Amino acid sequence: MARSWGFWTRYKLELLQRYLDAFTTTTKKLSTKRVYLDLFGGEPENVDRDTLLPIDGSARIALNTDNPPFTHLRFFELEPNATKLRQALSREFPGRDWLVYSGDSNDTIHQALADLRAADAGWAPTFAFIDPNGPHYTWNTLQVLAAHKGPKAKTKVELWMLFPDPLFARLLPRTGEVRPADNAAITAMFGDPLWHSIWKAKLDDVIEPADARDEYVNLMRWRLEQVLGYRWTHQLEIRNTRDLPIYHLIFATDSKAGHDIMSYLYDQAAAEFPAMAREARTLRDRLKREAQGQFDLFSTVDPPLGRVLGASPDRSERQRLYIHEPPDEPRAHDVSTCPYCN
Numbered sequence: 001m002a003r004s005w006g007f008w009t010r011y012k013l014e015l016l017q018r019y020l021d022a023f024t025t026t027t028k029k030l031s032t033k034r035v036y037l038d039l040f041g042g043e044p045e046n047v048d049r050d051t052l053l054p055i056d057g058s059a060r061i062a063l064n065t066d067n068p069p070f071t072h073l074r075f076f077e078l079e080p081n082a083t084k085l086r087q088a089l090s091r092e093f094p095g096r097d098w099l100v101y102s103g104d105s106n107d108t109i110h111q112a113l114a115d116l117r118a119a120d121a122g123w124a125p126t127f128a129f130i131d132p133n134g135p136h137y138t139w140n141t142l143q144v145l146a147a148h149k150g151p152k153a154k155t156k157v158e159l160w161m162l163f164p165d166p167l168f169a170r171l172l173p174r175t176g177e178v179r180p181a182d183n184a185a186i187t188a189m190f191g192d193p194l195w196h197s198i199w200k201a202k203l204d205d206v207i208e209p210a211d212a213r214d215e216y217v218n219l220m221r222w223r224l225e226q227v228l229g230y231r232w233t234h235q236l237e238i239r240n241t242r243d244l245p246i247y248h249l250i251f252a253t254d255s256k257a258g259h260d261i262m263s264y265l266y267d268q269a270a271a272e273f274p275a276m277a278r279e280a281r282t283l284r285d286r287l288k289r290e291a292q293g294q295f296d297l298f299s300t301v302d303p304p305l306g307r308v309l310g311a312s313p314d315r316s317e318r319q320r321l322y323i324h325e326p327p328d329e330p331r332a333h334d335v336s337t338c339p340y341c342n
């Protein structure tokens with residue numbers, strides 16, 4: 001059965017497609033090889049939750065990027081999805097240099113990167129899409145990706161990652177007791193227990209929930225820049241049809257072109273996303289009414305979600321909505337009564 005996704009996933013994939021097009025175009029002058037890594041490769045069949053129309057997942061989007069194409073594509077998935085993905089891609093993309101690594105990508109990434117270095121593609125421009133459903137990637141994985149091209153490389157592997165900050169509120173109850181597995185997963189993702197001080201400040205009502213989310217994102221960006229040495233990081237908040245935050249998309253790069261392109265795309269997103277959310281809400285309400293037998297006399301037939309994309313105002317005609325700001329040094333909170341902070 002196909003996996004169904006909200007409109008925000010479609011939009012995330014739309015941004016991925018735009019960025020990959022730009023990535024291969026801008027890096028073609030630098031190299032004959034271009035590498036795409038997809039640490040949470042997904043399933044082959046996906047549909048839009050509202051329209052039930054099929055949508056291409058990240059694997060197809062990357063394989064269909066064509067001007068120029070990626071030369072090496074490496075996907076990572078758990079079983080049984082890995083086998084399903086491998087079978088579908090074998091039918092659709094024979095003859096291309098792609099592989100699906102089965103298992104936890106935090107483990108298999110080591111072999112995959114070693115294989116790329118052995119194939120003389122370790123130095124090539126490389127983009128990693130990190131798209132989990134929860135706190136499923138580790139800091140160690142980010143570290144390994146950042147180190148992959150070696151200390152002499154001008155640019156590290158670019159990272160575009162989903163950061164599930166609102167999930168923390170669900171995993172971290174107000175009682176102050178954290179399940180050991182959740183505690184370990186979040187600490188492994190940050191690579192540092194410092195995040196507990198943000199959580200503790202929220203529990204003590206020193207900061208609001210929204211401030212805590214901002215501080216988690218800021219901490220991750222700060223560490224990407226200060227510990228892994230990325231020159232620029234960006235953040236974009238993604239919200240659902242009820243306007244509730246569901247995750248951030250964090251981008252890390254050393255490339256001026258990457259920084260400029262993602263600034264442009266996040267600015268487009270800031271203009272397009274609210275309209276797309278409105279359109280998705282309208283469609284959902286209409287489908288609900290129709291399911292109850294109420295039909296709108298003058299409603300149009302199936303407004304395609306995402307119609308707004310082409311119609312969004314040109315950036316020259318409007319104010320910029322996204323301006324890149326570097327992360328701040330993380331705020332110091334009182335950790336004297338925090339059992340997990342060190």
Ligand SMILES: C[S@@+](CC[C@H](N)C(=O)[O-])C[C@H]1O[C@@H](n2cnc3c(N)ncnc32)[C@H](O)[C@@H]1O
Binds near residue numbers: 013039132
């Ligand atoms: C949000 S989906 C990815 C969607 C995909 N990027 C796409 O566009 O179709 C997350 C996927 O990660 C897989 N997954 C979860 N934990 C994983 C892990 N540790 N290693 C590899 N894959 C994992 C899940 O099976 C799921 O298919």
